[in-house]
Amino acid sequence: MADQTPGNEFDLIARHFAPLARAEPGAFGLTDDAAVLAVPEGRALVATTDTMVAGVHFLADLPAEAVGARLLRVNLSDLASMGAMPAAYVVSLSFPRDLSATERDDWAAGFARGLSADQDVFGVTLVGGDSVSAPGPLSLTLTAFGWIEPGREMRRSGAHDGELVYVSGTIGDAALGLEAERGNLQELAPEHRAALIDRFRRPVPRLQAGQGLVGIASAAADISDGLVADLGHICEASGVAAEIEVPSVPFSDAARAALAGHPELLEPMLTGGDDYELVFTAPKDARDAVAKVAVETGVPLTPIGTISRPASGEHGRVRVIGADGRDVAFAAGGYRHF
Amino acid sequence: MADQTPGNEFDLIARHFAPLARAEPGAFGLTDDAAVLAVPEGRALVATTDTMVAGVHFLADLPAEAVGARLLRVNLSDLASMGAMPAAYVVSLSFPRDLSATERDDWAAGFARGLSADQDVFGVTLVGGDSVSAPGPLSLTLTAFGWIEPGREMRRSGAHDGELVYVSGTIGDAALGLEAERGNLQELAPEHRAALIDRFRRPVPRLQAGQGLVGIASAAADISDGLVADLGHICEASGVAAEIEVPSVPFSDAARAALAGHPELLEPMLTGGDDYELVFTAPKDARDAVAKVAVETGVPLTPIGTISRPASGEHGRVRVIGADGRDVAFAAGGYRHF
Numbered sequence: 058m059a060d061q062t063p064g065n066e067f068d069l070i071a072r073h074f075a076p077l078a079r080a081e082p083g084a085f086g087l088t089d090d091a092a093v094l095a096v097p098e099g100r101a102l103v104a105t106t107d108t109m110v111a112g113v114h115f116l117a118d119l120p121a122e123a124v125g126a127r128l129l130r131v132n133l134s135d136l137a138s139m140g141a142m143p144a145a146y147v148v149s150l151s152f153p154r155d156l157s158a159t160e161r162d163d164w165a166a167g168f169a170r171g172l173s174a175d176q177d178v179f180g181v182t183l184v185g186g187d188s189v190s191a192p193g194p195l196s197l198t199l200t201a202f203g204w205i206e207p208g209r210e211m212r213r214s215g216a217h218d219g220e221l222v223y224v225s226g227t228i229g230d231a232a233l234g235l236e237a238e239r240g241n242l243q244e245l246a247p248e249h250r251a252a253l254i255d256r257f258r259r260p261v262p263r264l265q266a267g268q269g270l271v272g273i274a275s276a277a278a279d280i281s282d283g284l285v286a287d288l289g290h291i292c293e294a295s296g297v298a299a300e301i302e303v304p305s306v307p308f309s310d311a312a313r314a315a316l317a318g319h320p321e322l323l324e325p326m327l328t329g330g331d332d333y334e335l336v337f338t339a340p341k342d343a344r345d346a347v348a349k350v351a352v353e354t355g356v357p358l359t360p361i362g363t364i365s366r367p368a369s370g371e372h373g374r375v376r377v378i379g380a381d382g383r384d385v386a387f388a389a390g391g392y393r394h395f
Numbered sequence: 396m397a398d399q400t401p402g403n404e405f406d407l408i409a410r411h412f413a414p415l416a417r418a419e420p421g422a423f424g425l426t427d428d429a430a431v432l433a434v435p436e437g438r439a440l441v442a443t444t445d446t447m448v449a450g451v452h453f454l455a456d457l458p459a460e461a462v463g464a465r466l467l468r469v470n471l472s473d474l475a476s477m478g479a480m481p482a483a484y485v486v487s488l489s490f491p492r493d494l495s496a497t498e499r500d501d502w503a504a505g506f507a508r509g510l511s512a513d514q515d516v517f518g519v520t521l522v523g524g525d526s527v528s529a530p531g532p533l534s535l536t537l538t539a540f541g542w543i544e545p546g547r548e549m550r551r552s553g554a555h556d557g558e559l560v561y562v563s564g565t566i567g568d569a570a571l572g573l574e575a576e577r578g579n580l581q582e583l584a585p586e587h588r589a590a591l592i593d594r595f596r597r598p599v600p601r602l603q604a605g606q607g608l609v610g611i612a613s614a615a616a617d618i619s620d621g622l623v624a625d626l627g628h629i630c631e632a633s634g635v636a637a638e639i640e641v642p643s644v645p646f647s648d649a650a651r652a653a654l655a656g657h658p659e660l661l662e663p664m665l666t667g668g669d670d671y672e673l674v675f676t677a678p679k680d681a682r683d684a685v686a687k688v689a690v691e692t693g694v695p696l697t698p699i700g701t702i703s704r705p706a707s708g709e710h711g712r713v714r715v716i717g718a719d720g721r722d723v724a725f726a727a728g729g730y731r732h733f
Binding site: 108149 | 421423426428430431432433434438439440441442443444445446448450451452473474476477479483485486489522523525527528529530531532534536538540541543545548550552616617628632
């Protein structure tokens, strides 16, 4: 009975989103009140949710495909940091009321293309959602589901004095990519600018590395608030402190090129969010096991510092030590100046 | 490391929302990247999501407690319509940027009180969420999780020719409650006005009735778009048509009082949404089984019509037959005029 003009909610869902749900019979073609998902034998449910608003969490002119990819990947990164296997997601869209039916339909088509491409890459399926029109900017909420063996999840709270701090991939690219999106860093080679923008738009959730680190890492988080802040969250939850050495932090070629011209970019690179790499801790004698995960997944896992016993009142503190051996002090980014 | 001024996101979550997560160890006090929930042996996951925006889905001055209760109950109603047992939920809040920190804190406190009271009533626990500030009105997205024996869920698609159509509770109170919220229906007795407003603000998800109807009902939905439209969804998904008789539709005393003065209110009562009662179908020989569920749960389950074979091109059609035996024609509400 849904009216068939483009832009009608039922039509929008049927045309753009129902195809994304085809692989999961329990999604019922998005026509029922809820989805029903089989749970793999002996697994617990892992669930996470994130909201993104145009103009707040991404530039308002970011293409719809990129918004879809980014929203899904950011949520999958939370599953990765627990070591979970992703399975499915639901998504809710709030469209600005002043969009025309055609604009809304075009945007939904692009957004669904972005999601669809990533469903194949990451092995997840849309199983439900909601769509509303409201005053205000475009706003999107995605809730992702995954599975894990009960009790095996990586938490933020397991880091111990003397363990090594690792990161996956390279750090700071997304903060530089955002600069490039804003029209800065014009002096960089085009391929470097493009690489940084891609890292911001399409973060890579480290799902296989996360699953591989289960039983090896003592604590883990994904880098959404910035390396220093997210390592700080691990330290706080674990009642420890940490030191990281800037010369050990892995940077991409593009980031090194940017840093060469703008050494002051070190701060946003280490304190800006959006890398969606893993930061984790592991005992020193797990070094070979970590290296094996890196080889098997093709994701660099680099030791960048150590966990220490906190001085009184300083648990959660992250010291950043520069190439000259002196503490680097940042103004912002969750880093407490001392 | 979170700054401790009221209104800071970490502080907001720690003060108002972490207490709601205490009963579930796998929520990790809302301090980790995702929640981990044990799955009861032999159960499938049921998931549903709904977004509500101030000024669109509820009046902008609705008290925060009522918004919390309504948002949670609307989602639980979707679980009820599948026959699922509710377990947990995640909630995402987008606050208007122009709220002061104190206003935001006060609102969050009230919203959390509304959720907290209902957690106890319905046996669910907050396990995660997100909080952002953005231009535009207050916007909330809740995703609810429940469990069901695989394959036992009630769908919209199982209704057959000759079966009876039932509804739970009473119909139309919420549409009248919204009228009363808008300042209309002033001539009603205060207790009737209050009863109708309460039905709009605090819909009662029919969880026990839904669970009781598993294996008895052939198809089910909750009434969120209006009785006629949601029965139409069942008919469309099942490839059938339906006839309902107005004299059989259960109305509350307050609704009867409103109808007596305003017979034209019959249309919003039958086509307005928000009742969050169940509409379902069952074979005629299941009458006693349905009656037993009604007695056991204390929820009236009333036959209001029958499922019929659709004439060519008319599957999904719902005929509404008045006290005079003639078809009632409505202008709107998913009802196709003929």
